[in-house]
Structure formats: structure tokens, C-alpha cells
Amino acid sequence: MYAVRVLAGFALAVQAPAAQAAAGKAIKAEAAAGVEAQAKPLQVMIDQVFSYAEPGFQEVRTSAYLADILEKNGFTVTRGVAGIPTAFTATWGSGGPLIALGSDIDGLLGVSQTPGVATLAPLTPGAPGHGEGHNSGMPMIIAAAIAVKAVMEKHHLPGRLMLWPGVAEELLGTKAFYVRAGLFKGVDACIFAHVNTAFGTGYGDLGMNAMVSVEYTFHGKTAHAAAMPWEGRSALDAVEMMDLAWNFRREHLPVSQRSHDVIGNGGGQPNVVPALASNWYYFRDKDFAAVRTLYDTGNEIAGAAAKATGTTVTRQLLGYAAPNFGNKPLAEAAYANIRAVGMPQWSAADQAFARSIQTANGFRLQPLATTVAPLSTPETRGGASIGASDDIGDVMWTVPTITIGYPSNVPNIIFHHATAAMAMATPIAHKGAVVGAKAVAMTVLDMMTTPQLVADAKRYFTDVQQKADHYDPVLAPDDRPAIHRNETLMADLRPAMEKRYYDPARYPTYLEQLGVAYPGPTPAGK
Numbered sequence: 001m002y003a004v005r006v007l008a009g010f011a012l013a014v015q016a017p018a019a020q021a022a023a024g025k026a027i028k029a030e031a032a033a034g035v036e037a038q039a040k041p042l043q044v045m046i047d048q049v050f051s052y053a054e055p056g057f058q059e060v061r062t063s064a065y066l067a068d069i070l071e072k073n074g075f076t077v078t079r080g081v082a083g084i085p086t087a088f089t090a091t092w093g094s095g096g097p098l099i100a101l102g103s104d105i106d107g108l109l110g111v112s113q114t115p116g117v118a119t120l121a122p123l124t125p126g127a128p129g130h131g132e133g134h135n136s137g138m139p140m141i142i143a144a145a146i147a148v149k150a151v152m153e154k155h156h157l158p159g160r161l162m163l164w165p166g167v168a169e170e171l172l173g174t175k176a177f178y179v180r181a182g183l184f185k186g187v188d189a190c191i192f193a194h195v196n197t198a199f200g201t202g203y204g205d206l207g208m209n210a211m212v213s214v215e216y217t218f219h220g221k222t223a224h225a226a227a228m229p230w231e232g233r234s235a236l237d238a239v240e241m242m243d244l245a246w247n248f249r250r251e252h253l254p255v256s257q258r259s260h261d262v263i264g265n266g267g268g269q270p271n272v273v274p275a276l277a278s279n280w281y282y283f284r285d286k287d288f289a290a291v292r293t294l295y296d297t298g299n300e301i302a303g304a305a306a307k308a309t310g311t312t313v314t315r316q317l318l319g320y321a322a323p324n325f326g327n328k329p330l331a332e333a334a335y336a337n338i339r340a341v342g343m344p345q346w347s348a349a350d351q352a353f354a355r356s357i358q359t360a361n362g363f364r365l366q367p368l369a370t371t372v373a374p375l376s377t378p379e380t381r382g383g384a385s386i387g388a389s390d391d392i393g394d395v396m397w398t399v400p401t402i403t404i405g406y407p408s409n410v411p412n413i414i415f416h417h418a419t420a421a422m423a424m425a426t427p428i429a430h431k432g433a434v435v436g437a438k439a440v441a442m443t444v445l446d447m448m449t450t451p452q453l454v455a456d457a458k459r460y461f462t463d464v465q466q467k468a469d470h471y472d473p474v475l476a477p478d479d480r481p482a483i484h485r486n487e488t489l490m491a492d493l494r495p496a497m498e499k500r501y502y503d504p505a506r507y508p509t510y511l512e513q514l515g516v517a518y519p520g521p522t523p524a525g526k
């Protein structure tokens with residue numbers, strides 16, 4: 001691996017004019033210093049978005065807050081893109097390549113957590129929380145973009161930036177719609193960032209499943225369930241029938257598939273035969289064709305369940321994710337920068353808090369990493385599947401893209417759980433985002449100043465990635481983003497959550513506002 005990297009670096013140095021390569025090093029150092037100088041505003045942004053904790057499609061405060069910051073910093077903001085109220089683009093620059101930079105912004109239902117506390121302690125009981133750390137991604141990207149913009153202005157470098165937030169990623173709800181709406185038309189390359197416990201990147205088939213999110217609604221007929229049940233047709237029976245049939249069919253599906261559902265509506269009260277019931281399925285498999293087949297099978301079984309129960313069925317596609325495929329030249333360029341930046345300087349308090357989370361929740365003890373992760377390649381992964389999905393895949397099959405993982409969370413926590421929120425408004429999250437922003441800024445400058453890198457990225461996209469598969473989402477023309485999701489829930493919860501929003505005018509950090517001591521007491525083990 002080391003040899004491969006050295007050779008790749010050598011090839012770039014030979015192809016780029018020597019003067020430009022030298023300038024590259026100096027301007028990258030300037031950009032890194034520009035990020036370092038923003039450590040304070042970056043901490044404020046991370047804490048602010050953590051306190052908003054808005055779930056998919058309801059990122060109203062988050063989106064407005066981030067878009068306003070970009071606007072104040074000279075970016076041109078277009079709100080409500082792709083028919084999604086909380087989506088936006090923020091563009092700046094002229095000429096040169098157009099580089100897109102994105103990260104997700106949505107929280108998760110039911111995982112509210114007080115930051116800096118190592119035991120389960122909801123900030124607002126029953127509310128959403130940042131139980132994956134999506135509060136840190138766009139702040140990190142914004143810090144990187146502001147640093148890059150300053151360097152480009154100073155040195156009169158041509159090039160354009162387009163920042164975009166991943167709305168409703170946890171619902172796999174938007175990126176396929178972004179692509180369909182043409183958001184990435186004219187984009188030369190994209191850097192996406194996601195919170196991690198490690199600092200690294202990778203290329204090739206990243207082992208993430210393609211996914212279809214679909215809700216089946218069965219329509220029956222109400223009747224008195226005891227006095228005249230023969231008049232009724234139960235939509236709930238159809239939901240149960242579908243689940244039963246799907247689980248029998250599961251034995252005969254490819255072993256690579258994963259599928260799961262929740263019953264969103266199971267009827268009203270037992271003595272009324274339910275006229276309306278629905279179940280919401282996630283279907284996952286490794287590639288475009290396999291997930292399409294799985295979706296077809298789901299639709300068939302839903303139709304059969306309707307037939308068996310004398311009901312009818314309609315479906316709504318709620319989300320889609322393409323498999324993830326990282327661009328090799330971009331990953332190698334980013335990885336060289338990740339190595340150059342290195343890990344944050346963790347304090348004894350940071351390590352103590354990480355250990356507290358692991359101890360209090362019965363997780364395996366493992367300190368915060370002090371070295372960057374190896375470059376993730378098809379060889380190092382050995383074809384392993386992660387099981388989960390990420391709709392950045394849709395962007396990855398549209399323009400050359402990589403995901404950079406930055407070290408803002410604690411090893412061995414459970415994602416989509418409150419333990420993954422505990423560190424996300426503490427110095428661990430803040431420091432991880434600073435190194436992440438430096439690597440992103442430096443890689444963007446590589447792309448702005450090295451036309452060969454962008455050309456190589458495009459060649460890999462065309463000659464390697466497109467030979468492996470091609471973009472084939474299941475979206476039908478009348479499928480629309482599910483922007484209604486979580487609306488009523490947030491209308492109920494927002495008044496209680498608002499009382500806990502971070503006020504940076506009064507408190508330097510969110511922990512101070514909440515009166516949380518860091519790293520706090522050492523908890524008893526589980």
C-alpha cells in the first residue's frame with residue numbers, strides 16, 4: 001500500500017508543473033491554518049446543530065442556520081432545492097473545476113441524549129437526538145470551504161465550490177432526488193464526509209447495500225368487529241399477512257439481502273375492523289439489480305396479501321440508496337492529506353470520557369485512536385459487506401466521489417443509539433472535525449490546482465466504476481421526496497426541545513450551558 005501511494009504521488013508530481021506543485025504545498029498549509037483559526041466557530045456550529053436535533057425532512061432550524069452562515073461568508077445560497085424545503089445549495093467561485101462538498105444533517109428519532117454524560121440521560125425525553133453524529137458533518141464542511149475560499153481569493157485561483165446538506169439521510173430520503181433534479185450537473189467531483197471513530201477514506205465497492213424504502217398502505221372496510229365482522233375487510237390482516245409471507249419467503253432469498261419493517265399504522269381500536277393499515281419496509285441488497293428484484297418481490301407479496309384479505313394496496317416509495325463506490329484517484333489524494341494532517345491531540349480528559357462511555361455501557365475498552373486508519377481498498381476489505389446503506393451512493397454513481405471519515409466519535413459505541421450522541425458536543429467531536437476539515441480543504445485545493453487529478457478521477461469513474469455497474473435507481477417519475485415525514489411528531493416535540501437550544505451568545509460551549517462537567521465522574525462498570 002505504501003509503495004502504491006508513493007508511486008501515485010510521484011506520477012502526479014511529474015505530470016503537474018513543478019511551480020504549481022510547490023505552490024500547492026504552501027497553499028495547503030495556509031488552508032490548514034485557516035481551519036485551525038476557525039476551531040471556535042466550528043465548535044459553536046457543532047454544538048448548535050446538536051441542540052437542534054431535527055429528524056429527516058424537519059431540519060428547519062439546522063438548514064436555515066447553516067445556510068445563513070454560508071451566505072454571510074459570501075456564498076450564494078439557493079434554498080428548497082429538488083422540491084425539498086430543508087435542502088439547499090451554496091455556491092461560490094468562478095472558472096476552474098466545480099467541486100461539490102456535502103454531509104448529512106438529520107438526527108434520529110428517540111435517541112435524545114445530554115452530551116458529555118456517559119450514561120443514558122435524554123436531553124428531552126422522547127425527542128430525537130444526534131445518535132450518529134450528523135450534527136458535526138456540515139459544520140466541518142463549512143469550516144473547510146471557508147478556509148479554501150480565503151486561500152483561493154488570496155491567490156486568485158480559479159475554481160468553484162458547491163456545498164449541499166444531506167437531508168433525511170437516515171430515511172435514505174433525498175440524494176436520489178437530488179440527482180434526478182440535476183443538482184450535480186456540471187460537478188467535476190464530490191467530497192462527502194461522515195462522522196466516524198477513525199480518520200480515513202477508501203475506494204472501490206465499499207460494501208454498502210443498495211436500498212429501497214417503501215410504505216405499503218392497505219385499504220379495507222370498517223365494520224363492527226363482533227356484530228357484523230363479515231361486512232368488514234381488515235387492512236391490518238393484510239399487513240400481518242404480508243409480513244408472514246415475506247418472512248417465509250426470506251428463507252429463499254439471496255443470503256446477501258437484508259430486510260426489515262415497522263407497522264406504522266395498525267388500525268384504531270379492536271372493535272372496528274381497520275380500514276387502513278400500513279407497513280414500512282427497507283429492502284437491501286448488494287447491487288442495483290439485486291435490490292430491484294427484492295423490491296419487485298415485495299410488491300408482489302403486498303399484492304398477494306391484499307388479494308388474500310379482500311383489500312387493496314397502494315405503495316409510496318420513501319427513499320432509495322445506491323450501493324457505495326469510492327473514486328480511487330480522489331481517495332489516494334485525500335488519504336495523503338489525511339496522513340499529513342494526522343490525528344487530533346487527545347487530552348487525558350478526552351480519553352477519560354471515551355473510557356467512561358465504554359465502561360458505563362458495557363462496551364469493549366478501546367482508547368481514541370492516535371494514528372490514522374489504513375486506506376480502505378477492495379483488497380483490505382476482502383469483499384466484506386457492512387449491511388447498512390448510505391444514499392451518498394446515488395451521488396457516487398453520478399460524479400466521481402469519495403467519503404472521508406473523520407474521528408469525532410468514540411470506538412465501540414452503538415450507532416442509532418444514545419451512546420453515539422454522548423461525545424458529539426464535546427471536545428472529542430470538535431477536535432475530530434478540525435482534522436477532518438483540514439483534510440477536506442487540502443484535498444479540494446489539490447483538485448483546484450491539479451487538473452490531472454480531476455482528469456484521473458473522471459477516467460477511473462468511466463473506465464473502472466462504470467464497467468462494474470451503472471446507475472439504475474428504482475425511482476418512478478411520480479415518486480416524490482417524502483417531505484411530510486416527522487412533521488406531526490416535531491410539531492409536538494419542538495416546544496419542549498426549544499427550551500434546550502444552545503445559546504452561544506451566553507455560553508461558550510453547550511456543555512457549559514447544560515452545566516455538564518467534562519469529562520465527568522468515572523462511572524461504575526456494567
Ligand SMILES: [Zn+2]
Pocket residue numbers: 104132134169194
Ligand atoms: Zn450517517
